[in-house]
Amino acid sequence: MAKPRVFDVTTLPGFTFIAILAFVLLYAPIFTLVIYSFNGGNSVNQWGGFSLQWYVVAWNNEAVQDATARSLIIAVWASVISTTVATMAALGTTRRGKFKGQTTIYIIINQPLMVPEIVTAVALLIFFSSVKVATGYTGLGYLILAHSAFCIPFAYLPIKARLEGMDMTMETAAADLYATPWQTFRYVTLPLLLPGVIAGAMLAFIISLDNVIITEFVKSAGQDTLPTYMLGQLRRALTPEVNAISTALLALTVLILTVFFIVTKKRD
């Protein structure tokens, strides 16, 4: 690593170079993937001219349509459920001072962040198999349940952060004006909290959309989501169709993230 002798307190020798290198290395593979999604040829690494053919193929591919619809449905359900539940939990655990058992609540709520996904996937496989055999129900319920659960911490954290940063004076004023707790919540707290709630919902949505392992283990017949479909393709047929799907998914993620950043910056 080269160490140029520039005397600025904030720079350290070589750090800028490595940092820029890191960004380049981080984005180069993604760029290549995106570029090859527009490949006119048939292979994933030989350029054959610019073309949108693979997007057309992906668009017309019934399995892809099916998987996409399912991913979106699950993500919407999971994000709605987890955000609602997380909002309640955030309200219950923030700004109240410490109460008995609060740490336990934190641990349970944040546990999906730390438990390796493969372990959860295996656990749910075992649990749900027995339920499936016992009840005969093999619908989307299991996936939605599983997704909602592990999305909770992702919704919880931004809401909690927002809540902690909120000024109590408005709510105290409302109480002074004889508003009931429900009225205070509905007309004062909730609107102020909304950016946090929306941020949480979006994060939960992305997390659900991206999930691979748990979905792979829990799904039943014909319940492919976009990531599990791609996993199957990755191990077999490698055409730029996978690139096209990946790029589309990436675009969606970037879009959601941009909105997220704008929404969370607005409050400052």
Place this chain on the structure above:
Amino acid sequence: MKTYLIATTALLGSTFGAYAEGQLNLFNWGNYTSPEMIAKFTEETGIEVTITDYDSNTTALTKVEAGGSGFDLVVPSANYIPVYVRKGLIAELDHSRIPNIGNIAAEWKDVPWDPGRAHSVPWQWGSVGIAVNTSVYSGDVNTSELFLNPPEELVGKINVVPEMTDVLNMAIFNVGGEACTEDLTVLKQVRDKMMAAKPKWLSMDYGTTDKLSSGDYAASVNWNGSTMRARINNPDVVYGYPVEGYPLFMDSVALLSDAQNVDEAYQFINFILEPENAAMISSFARYANGVAGSEEFMPEDMKTAPEIVTPAEFASAGKFLPTCPQSATDLYTAIWTELLK
């Protein structure tokens, strides 16, 4: 806010409205089902087919045995059918619901592993050998030594598919043993030889068709049809028939005992026994099928392909794998899981 709620509810509501037409859930090997055949089936019957794939007989069996997976049809290899039957996982077929049952080719009508075809109908059959990219290795390809004792050029470049029955039996034949042998000396030789060879393998994975086509694999233990498809994409690929002995396999379609779409399943089974449709299945995956009269619909290149038409000198080395007694299978599973780690 209100529009958001309405839109969400509409989307959520749509979750439950999607099961109107006939549905069929097929559980099959990956890259093994002709999309055209499925499209034709849906067009003729209106039944929507979803295909979930698996990579190996054991994975399929495990998933089916665990239960509650929602599949209607499964396509196991011959020697696994008795296991499914023994465990009550597949149902006896009602032949009166399969008008085309007479179309099954004479040699596949009554097989030792499914007498009278009580539980399954043929899907495809073929052989297991070694696919080699001749630009990397140009020596003799017709030997199982290629993966059990790889030559210089192939060390670190040959893949072995993780399919227990096929690989293990090739190894048994290689050391001179018989199928279903429980001779411990033979098996110990097999175990030791495979463990010694494993470090020289590149990987143990599937997706061989594409990886051979793209050059990710220079060689692989592979099925004949998959090799033919790879050769079509990459002319350097050839198929080797191990002289020491190689397995023949047949995959058949069976109805799961807890299938929810039984009517649709019978329609499908009947459909694939039409010579034309069977030929469609074959032309996709490039394997022979077990339906009489399909020859006239088969694609030209399959009639002369070296992967399909076995050269005379290797024909006798092909052995159809019988179903071994549980004790033998247990031994094999133990060896195999040791190898897989």
Place this chain on the structure above:
Amino acid sequence: MSNAAGKRSKGATGWLLSTPALVLLVLAASGPLLIVAVYSVLEKGDYSGVRWILSGDGWFQVLFQRDIFDQTVSFADANLSIFWRSIKLSIATTLITFAFGLPTAWFIATRPPKARAIWLFLITIPFWTNLLIRTFAIMEVIRNQGILNTALMNMGLISEPIQILYTDTAVLIGMAYVYLPLMVLPLYAAIDRFDFRLIEAGYDLYASRWQVLRSVILPIVKPGIIAGSILVFIPSLGAYVTPRVLGGGKNMMIGNFIELQFGQGQNWPLGAALSTLLLLIVLVSLIVYTRVSSRDDPHG
């Protein structure tokens, strides 16, 4: 801060509001983990599942094996090599992400505030990008006909493609690539709070750059280093997708080994035992982290 709105006890409302979340999580996340622990002490079924008979086989097979032919008990070498590979690769991933992460976090933290938001956004995007997409992207770069090999061959540096894919190196590259943002973010958070005047003081006292780095900067951003290391090490240890796609089925890590038991390995109790073991390792690491970080950082 007390509850401004009511006379109900804080604890009761807190619990009440949290209940739906807790129920959901216990049902579909925490609860099943207990089931796994239970399965680890049962007897294995034929091809899948378990028989409800107590058996120590699951745990026994984590470390030991019985030779098929002569029944001698020995250490399960293959298992141990998988554990070792997982630990080795996870540590290596942590080190590599740190080597790249520290300068990156430093860089972002020392940008002017407006630019900083953009750089943060840029480092976050890969983090939220689907794991499969990122793994696939790396696969495209390192495979035999991929960009790296093609570029090296075009430059005349090599005559044949280097086999990177399906090796331990491929898995390492993949994991470092996937987990880099997880190291950068906590480091950034720590450096963000850093008082740069301390560095000035260091230089005023004639310290060299290296000394300043070692004795001033690193100790103060240590909480960030520890947080980042935990955030990278633990997921690496339990990685599944990356080793599966990049490892070719031969270079298994613990996650793949666990999955094997529920597939071709046909040994659910062993899979359950391994999962429980992994979980315990993670818990221990977290406890260690909590102890260490609360000891070093009095501000919490």
